[in-house]
Amino acid sequence: xxxxxxxxxxxxxxxxxxxxxxxxxxxxxxxxxxxxxxxxxxxxxxxxxxxxxxxxxxxxxxxxxxxxxxxxxxxxxxxxxxxxxxxxxxxxxxxxxxxxxxxxxxxxxxxxxxxxxxxxxxxxxxxxxxxxxxxxxxxxxxxxxxxxxxxxxxxxxxxxxxxxxxxxxxxxxxxxxxxxxxxxxxxxxxxxxxxxxxxxxxxxxxxxxxxxxxxxxxxxxxxxxxxxxxxxxxxxxxxxxxxxxxxxxxxxxx
Amino acid sequence: xxxxxxxxxxxxxxxxxxxxxxxxxxxxxxxxxxxxxxxxxxxxxxxxxxxxxxxxxxxxxxxxxxxxxxxxxxxxxxxxxxxxxxxxxxxxxxxxxxxxxxxxxxxxxxxxxxxxxxxxxxxxxxxxxxxxxxxxxxxxxxxxxxxxxxxxxxxxxxxxxxxxxxxxxxxxxxxxxxxxxxxxxxxxxxxxxxxxxxxxxxxxxxxxxxxxxxxxxxxxxxxxxxxxxxxxxxxxxxxxxxxxxxxxxxxxxxxxxxxxxxxxxxxxxxxxxxxxxxxxxxxxxxxxxxx
Amino acid sequence: xxxxxxxxxxxxxxxxxxxxxxxxxxxxxxxxxxxxxxxxxxxxxxxxxxxxxxxxxxxxxxxxxxxxxxxxxxxxxxxxxxxxxxxxxxxxxxxxxxxxxxxxxxxxxxxxxxxxxxxxxxxxxxxxxxxxxxxxxxxxxxxxxxxxxxxxxxxxxxxxxxxxxxxxxxxxxxxxxxxxxxxxxxxxxxxxxxxxxxxxxxxxxxxxxxxxxxxxxxxxxxxxxxxxxxxxxxxxxxxxxxxxxxxxxxxxxxxxxxxxxxxxxxxxxxxxxxxxxxxxxxxxxxxxxxxxxxxxxxxxxxxxxxxxxxxxxxxxxxxxxxxxxxxxxxxxxxxxxxxxxxxxxxxxxxxxxxxxxxxxxxxxx
Numbered sequence: 056x057x058x059x060x061x062x063x064x065x066x067x068x069x070x071x072x073x074x075x076x077x078x079x080x081x082x083x084x085x086x087x088x089x090x091x092x093x094x095x096x097x098x099x100x101x102x103x104x105x106x107x108x109x110x111x112x113x114x115x116x117x118x119x120x121x122x123x124x125x126x127x128x129x130x131x132x133x134x135x136x137x138x139x140x141x142x143x144x145x146x147x148x149x150x151x152x153x154x155x156x157x158x159x160x161x162x163x164x165x166x167x168x169x170x171x172x173x174x175x176x177x178x179x180x181x182x183x184x185x186x187x188x189x190x191x192x193x194x195x196x197x198x199x200x201x202x203x204x205x206x207x208x209x210x211x212x213x214x215x216x217x218x219x220x221x222x223x224x225x226x227x228x229x230x231x232x233x234x235x236x237x238x239x240x241x242x243x244x245x246x247x248x249x250x251x252x253x254x255x256x257x258x259x260x261x262x263x264x265x266x267x268x269x270x271x272x273x274x275x276x277x278x279x280x281x282x283x284x285x286x287x288x289x290x291x292x293x294x295x296x297x298x299x300x301x302x303x304x305x306x307x308x309x
Numbered sequence: 310x311x312x313x314x315x316x317x318x319x320x321x322x323x324x325x326x327x328x329x330x331x332x333x334x335x336x337x338x339x340x341x342x343x344x345x346x347x348x349x350x351x352x353x354x355x356x357x358x359x360x361x362x363x364x365x366x367x368x369x370x371x372x373x374x375x376x377x378x379x380x381x382x383x384x385x386x387x388x389x390x391x392x393x394x395x396x397x398x399x400x401x402x403x404x405x406x407x408x409x410x411x412x413x414x415x416x417x418x419x420x421x422x423x424x425x426x427x428x429x430x431x432x433x434x435x436x437x438x439x440x441x442x443x444x445x446x447x448x449x450x451x452x453x454x455x456x457x458x459x460x461x462x463x464x465x466x467x468x469x470x471x472x473x474x475x476x477x478x479x480x481x482x483x484x485x486x487x488x489x490x491x492x493x494x495x496x497x498x499x500x501x502x503x504x505x506x507x508x509x510x511x512x513x514x515x516x517x518x519x520x521x522x523x524x525x526x527x528x529x530x531x532x533x534x535x536x537x538x539x540x541x542x543x544x545x546x547x548x549x550x551x552x553x554x555x556x557x558x559x560x561x562x563x564x565x566x567x568x569x570x571x572x573x574x575x576x577x578x579x580x581x582x583x584x585x586x587x588x589x590x591x592x593x594x595x596x597x598x599x600x
Numbered sequence: 601x602x603x604x605x606x607x608x609x610x611x612x613x614x615x616x617x618x619x620x621x622x623x624x625x626x627x628x629x630x631x632x633x634x635x636x637x638x639x640x641x642x643x644x645x646x647x648x649x650x651x652x653x654x655x656x657x658x659x660x661x662x663x664x665x666x667x668x669x670x671x672x673x674x675x676x677x678x679x680x681x682x683x684x685x686x687x688x689x690x691x692x693x694x695x696x697x698x699x700x701x702x703x704x705x706x707x708x709x710x711x712x713x714x715x716x717x718x719x720x721x722x723x724x725x726x727x728x729x730x731x732x733x734x735x736x737x738x739x740x741x742x743x744x745x746x747x748x749x750x751x752x753x754x755x756x757x758x759x760x761x762x763x764x765x766x767x768x769x770x771x772x773x774x775x776x777x778x779x780x781x782x783x784x785x786x787x788x789x790x791x792x793x794x795x796x797x798x799x800x801x802x803x804x805x806x807x808x809x810x811x812x813x814x815x816x817x818x819x820x821x822x823x824x825x826x827x828x829x830x831x832x833x834x835x836x837x838x839x840x841x842x843x844x845x846x847x848x849x850x851x852x853x854x855x856x857x858x859x860x861x862x863x864x865x866x867x868x869x870x871x872x873x874x875x876x877x878x879x880x881x882x883x884x885x886x887x888x889x890x891x892x893x894x895x896x897x898x899x900x901x902x903x904x905x906x907x908x909x910x911x912x913x914x915x916x917x918x919x920x921x922x923x924x925x926x927x928x929x930x931x932x933x934x935x936x937x938x939x940x941x942x943x944x945x946x947x948x949x950x951x952x953x954x955x956x957x958x959x960x961x962x963x964x965x
Binding site for chain 1: 609610612613788791792794795796797798799800802803805806807809810811812813814815816817818824870
């Protein structure tokens with residue numbers, strides 16, 4: 056069953072076509088990777104799903120809902136969470152607070168009950184913490200839980216961002232270059248985590264990644280893009296040996 | 310005829326606002342920082358020249374004092390950047406705003422200590438002379454203000470849009486890191502711009518002190534000039550001048566045709582209206598952050 | 601260093617770290633509450649003033665320190681709260697209703713103002729609010745029937761349960777009134793920060809894009825922040841009016857707005873402590889200066905006449921020093937000193953190195 060559907064989506068910035076008549080489906084429970092050279096429009100696809108941009112044409116459906124009717128802050132409520140290419144954490148808050156922000160969309164209390172910290176607010180905080188501590192355990196972040204983001208090393212921040220996305224309880228997790236800038240060990244950790252996220256938590260993963268080792272290691276299907284359009288779609292091995300993909304990466308063999 | 314007189318004196322005032330606004334825009338264009346002390350810089354420029362020229366202080370000849378005081382102002386601008394602003398490299402815009410507001414307080418305090426709190430006028434060769442155009446009687450100072458402002462704005466405009474150095478400076482503001490990689494000496498450019506802003510403030514101060522009296526609180530005019538810069542569209546030099554002129558003209562006319570109190574209200578009311586209704590015109594330099 | 605071994609979630613959720621910390625704050629509160637017995641009337645008044653400034657600082661801290669929206673116009677909301685309170689009292693509303701209502705009205709006014717300003721960023725919002733603060737002067741003059749215009753208003757005491765509380769007549773009771781408001785506002789603030797709403801403020805401050813991706817409505821969050829901030833500021837304004845006894849259109853000038861912003865920067869943006877520390881600096885700086893001037897005068901035989909602009913000049917210098925050397929403010933400095941003692945002799949200089957100021961850069965990096 057398809058969870059996310061792109062149908063003939065086109066996005067233009069002025070004269071530049073960033074996404075060109077793109078159609079694909081992400082099936083429930085799979086790990087789906089977007090690959091392609093820089094400027095192919097992969098992150099733009101993420102930003103379309105996050106509703107930061109309005110497509111020029113086409114439709115985006117998620118879990119049976121028309122995503123284009125949802126405002127940017129409403130996307131999370133449907134069960135879509137994401138990370139960012141250049142890490143967008145809340146710098147001057149602790150790891151724990153960052154993860155708790157991930158629980159924001161499950162907020163049931165109102166202004167007054169929070170100002171007075173009524174039992175309902177207290178109960179909600181305890182529930183939020185139970186969920187967040189689970190994720191901290193899952194991603195091995197115990198050592199950092201009360202540390203400010205501003206002082207953390209890059210590799211840890213990447214993991215915190217994944218953790219924060221998981222804290223929202225998503226159906227679909229968008230990972231924008233989860234392994235970029237990570238060491239070999241950190242990348243292999245990330246690989247097992249992505250695997251666990253899918254297997255243990257049953258979350259569908261859509262990721263943009265340049266590291267082909269990671270892509271072929273975890274993903275079920277791969278979509279190769281160039282200049283905003285679809286080049287090839289299939290298993291990692293199929294895509295890697297596709298002539299159009301080789302051409303896009305290496306140039307035309309002459 | 311009365312209205313024409315009002316218009317001219319409004320324009321002359323507007324030119325001074327425009328010159329201060331020019332200083333704001335210069336610094337903003339090149340460094341994306343906002344110097345809230347620009348008005349106090351102008352006040353300082355006026356007092357430095359008064360200190361050099363007026364007979365109760367040093368009593369130098371006006372035309373000799375002029376280059377010296379502009380030199381001092383340029384040096385002060387440069388030092389300010391070198392000693393203080395540069396340390397905030399990469400810090401938030403707002404930190405610079407708060408810092409320059411504080412700096413304004415300090416400048417006002419120091420100027421008061423040195424030159425006292427009595428209003429003073431600059432003794433200058435144009436004082437008391439008049440120019441007649443048909444039935445209009447204009448003070449030579451007003452004419453000088455208008456002429457100098459137009460020339461200066463024109464020169465700066467040409468500098469920024471035609472010369473290599475000027476274009477490099479614009480590049481430096483838009484993306485510091487990229488400009489740095491392109492071989493533009495970002496920090497030196499920044500120092501130069503602050504020096505230039507100091508000189509422009511000096512010119513504005515001299516013109517202001519020739520037209521009327523200055524005292525340490527004159528620097529608060531900077532707030533009005535800032536409104537002018539925003540009204541004109543922040544980031545454009547001719548816009549700054551236009552904004553200054555609009556504010557300068559709107560003041561006497563609103564106090565004349567609405568009520569006396571309104572000359573203070575009108576520029577800010579206009580500022581709010583511009584910020585609310587024409588944000589696009591102003592926001593051309595605010596880009597959507599890439600994620 | 602005291603390390604708390606946490607065994608349940610409530611240890612994390614409650615605002616104090618352990619009994620020791622809680623008792624320190626309770627002792628501090630008790631000492632302050634007993635001030636009328638150990639302070640003379642003059643310094644009690646000063647302390648009252650500091651608390652009022654601290655409330656105003658807490659108000660601005662919500663907006664600037666925790667939501668990242670810089671306001672150079674909060675004096676306008678001080679004025680609004682002050683006049684709303686007086687107008688309600690003069691209309692016959694009892695103080696215990698008029699006072700909360702004044703804050704709520706100010707909050708509503710804040711939201712009304714915020715709506716057109718929601719899309720203004722950084723420096724533009726600062727200018728917008730500053731213009732507002734400048735215009736407030738004229739708005740007060742124009743609405744003379746309510747505000748008394750240039751002539752201003754005089755207030756005596758206020759009646760609470762038939763009992764007259766007055767800044768001059770009963771300074772002790774006025775002090776306690778202010779203290780109660782301070783404590784209530786602070787408790788509300790603490791609760792806010794440990795609840796989802798406070799975290800959403802911080803999220804908006806630190807990264808609007810990812811806040812949005814986490815399901816936080818940016819415009820709505822900013823509006824709520826404006827509302828809370830202005831309401832608290834309104835209460836501070838109401839108390840300021842009662843404290844001053846007389847005020848007119850010039851009482852809440854744009855300089856007060858600037859002073860308030862500088863105060864929380866010196867205290868430390870993004871912390872409740874910062875508002876209090878900043879208020880102490882603001883409140884006691886004039887006293888400190890006049891005392892040191894007397895000493896200097898006695899030592900060097902100089903004159904002790906007032907130097908105009910001295911206060912603001914010194915204040916400006918302090919602020920510049922803080923922005924350059926301690927962007928986290930007094931509270932940040934305090935944290936470093938405390939850590940130094942706790943870790944002695946293992947403190948390293950770069951321990952806080954990566955933490956820069958709270959205000960986020962608008963530049964593309």
